[in-house]
Amino acid sequence: MKQSHRLNNVGLINRDKVITFNFNGKSYQGYEGDTLASALLANGVHLVGRSFKYHRPRGFIGAGVDEPNAKLQVTINGHSEPNINATEIELVEGLSATSQNCWPSVEFDIGAINNFLKRFFPAGFYYKTFMWPKSFWYKVYEPFIRKAAGLGVASLEKDKERYEHKFEYCDLLVTGSGPSGLASAYAAAKNGAKVILAEDKPRYGGTLLTDDVSIDNMSGKDWSEKIISELKTMPNVILKNRSQVFGYYDHNMMVMFERVGDHLSNKSKYTPRQRLWYIRAKETILSTGSIERPIVFGNNDTPGVVLSSAAKEYMKVYGVLVGRKPIIFTNNDSAYETAFEFKKNNVEPIILDTREEHDSEVVQEAKNKGIQIKFSYGVIVANGYKKVKSAKIGKLTKDKKSFESTETINCDCICVSGFWTPTVHLASQSGNKLKFDEKIDAFIPDKSKQNEKTIGAANGSFTLQETIESGFKTGSELSSKITDKNNENKIPTVTETKYSVHDKFWCMPLPKNENPKRFVDFQNDVAVSDIEIALREGYRSIEHVKRYTTLGMATDQGRTSNLNGLQMVSNIENKIVPEVGHTTFRPPFTPITIGTIVGREVGMEFMPTRKTPMHEWHEKNNAVFVDAGAWKRPRYYKQGNETLLEASKREAKNVRENVGICDVTTLGKIDIKGPDAAEFLNRVYTNAWLKLPVGKARYGVMLREDGMIMDDGTTTRISENHYHMTTTTAQAANVLSHLEYYLQIVWPELNVNVVSTTEQWAGAAIAGPKSRDMLSKLFPDLDVSNEALPFMGYIESNLFGVPARIFRISFSGELAYEVNVESNYGLFMWEKMMEIGQEFNNQPYGTEALSTLRIEMGHVAGPELDGRTIPQDVSLDGLVSKKKDFIGKNSLGKEAFVLENRQKIVGLVPTDRKSSIPEGSHLVENEKAKLPNPKLGHVSSSCWSVENNNPFSLAIVNDGKNMIGKKLFAVSPLKNTSIEVEIISSHYVDPEGKRVRS
Amino acid sequence: MLHINCPFCGLRAQKEFAYGGDATVKRPELNKEVSKEEWDNFVYMRKSPRGKHIELWHHISGCRQWFKVQRDTATHEIFKTAKMSEEIT
């Protein structure tokens, strides 16, 4: 298949490797080394998409990150991704791309009717039209906007690709491998600094690949290859191509996006697709170069209108002609080089220069080459719908506000150059306030804010000599500060064309009686007229103009449009550009994938999974797990076809009747040691701790300083100065930080140390009336009688040779014990318990049964201790000492906290004794009352009481004390239920607490 | 992401630390009469200055020490870090 616009023997592509690809259902061929854009252009395809608002046909404007139009839906290896910039994606075998924002096709797009209705789509159109009536939003406006405005389509499939994160530290990060980047990286590397050189494109060298210059008698390309090959041999240098530093964050941290596998057709399973680098650099050199900006003229968005630098890049790098009858439309010298390149490839260009007739090096050269130049000329309107066919051009009057004459000439492309805009995004993100440089009509970095230095074209210096010199100098200076070495560099000799002054001209006037759209921002379809409307309607701040017109927004971030937009505002407002200011540059510089941001933290790797030592046993015995923070806990052990409710009832009932064991390893455990440990606990907990004897446990409640309950648990005095604290599973980490806060900051005089031992101990609760019998078989040599090991007692012993701690504590309200052994013996302990427990009808129970047991006992847990309850709310006021001070005590005296009708914990049973009450239900007096129905409280925990065989719930209710015996409704709009409930005591089973002491 | 110099461990990435608020707040002494206003100021009232701020950070994924950081709340510049026993002036 012939590539109609491919040149012979020009470019850096690999002609030995042909690549077949698909665009909008048609098969094409390109070469290895092509971008999707260059391959399409090689086949003469310009029309790639439809514009955002008016659905106008759009083609390629740039050749890299500057491209605002060519965003395609691209599928590689079955993975489809929207909004891929065709000028940046490398061609790979099997790539398939489709145009976005058009229906049914890019060639025939129904939305293009918007283009003929364009007077109805001015700036602020959405804000004005879609305001009312409100009811139209969901059914009419939103679907319309979504359909009309959507770009690509996100895939609903799981992304199968692999993404990675990497953290790196270096002395010097150089962003961009153009002449200034290469020179500075080289000088710094020679000084022994650890250097990272990042290049966005696949090829190093930046403008050296396309500019007609010589360095030390080598072409720019050869010189850059020489420097790169030397840098590659240096162990202190990391070279990264296909890598864009897209964000500059605090404390000199840069984030870089590396395309690792996108261009490989046969990558290994372990090759990531993309990699995100977090780079902390001591110094940063921003050598990001500049982007050519267009001159604004009528229908300047017609396919075939390209930036002159892009036209040159397509020829020199890819061997592709963007047209065979080009107009070069410029206000400066640099575009002449594009004309020379066309001429070299036997294409006759015509140059329209907005400047008056003058003589300069390039003008001389053009004349010598026989290239036609029209001075004081510009393109007024591009003609052609899906492709430029001709152009109406005009001779500008002296004031450049109208035309002396106009004519139409044939052409198939218009290469436009409105001078250069330094790429200052990273400097701006670092906090550098930019300054306006009159010489180049653009913003450049001002005083460095962080350790960043901008050099070369990014700093507004557009001659190679200057750029290379500042590169060597800066690289050497910044690195010798760090390495203390000062390698002498020989600055190479540079030959380049001397450019004359450019014309401060950015927008062609309109001819009489004609009103074609003149686009400033291609991606967001913002034309000159839109900016005029915004200003006419009173928008002054450039940030407001941006939002009203959408100028400079979205993925493009105004790379080609910002300055022209600012010039426009400053012209109309009669202000100078620096007074207008500029909008904020936000990361990322170009779009990055969500996959890269997420990295490997997906699926099972989203967060660590904590498993107890008994996990394997639970798995083997049909445990159904539930997440408790990062822990996996058995929720119930399924037998046959049991449901959750059936299983949890069976397990809970067995605890009440026989004995059950529960894995409680996940409870937070904190080891507390030191001579002042008792005093410390006495300050942390609301109750008294000074007199707890060795070998005894005590239940405690700790508050925050605002009086709310922070956590509860038992703490045991292991020896004189040694305590073992338990916390709830959820609060374990917070409690440790809390204790450390008071020990390190508030009471550093206390001699106490705390350390988490959660993972050091495996724990199992043995609960039920037969638990003592079972315990005595587990510890045959130990006296476990009620006298020897009373409620809240503690003994150390050994379990068949394994050291064990036995606590007589109970969460279930039954006679119960907790046995702890070192984690390594956890499974051994559990299996022994299952074996020995057989004769007592022991069954394991999960968290669901555990909850049932504690709820019907009226024991509070997380749902009641939700950070909004004080001790008396949950009937724990008995634990609040009146005698001593403790954390949060002062707050308990607050008026709202001592009110008679304060909220309080109660129990609920449905009056029908059948309906389960959903947790989170609201309690109301009248279920049929008009909304908002006054809420009297909420249901915190619900279970099926196995003792009474009916549903039972705990609730926190206003004036709870006086509500006992009343009837309310538990309403859950979420579950669409309303259940009449009777309020009873929260202690539904064994209110005297006899069982635990039995 | 900030780069914080833990006085015990050296420069580490922000994700190793937890923020702890104003370091100049002093808890009223235990067992002393405290006016309602003083207590409420301690529990609830915090200044939110633009500029220099001495604050607490906790090296939770490191040495687990609380320490002081003097930071500019607008620019995130960190001027000094110090152990709890040291003063930042």
Ligand SMILES: [Zn+2]
């Ligand atoms: Zn530390």
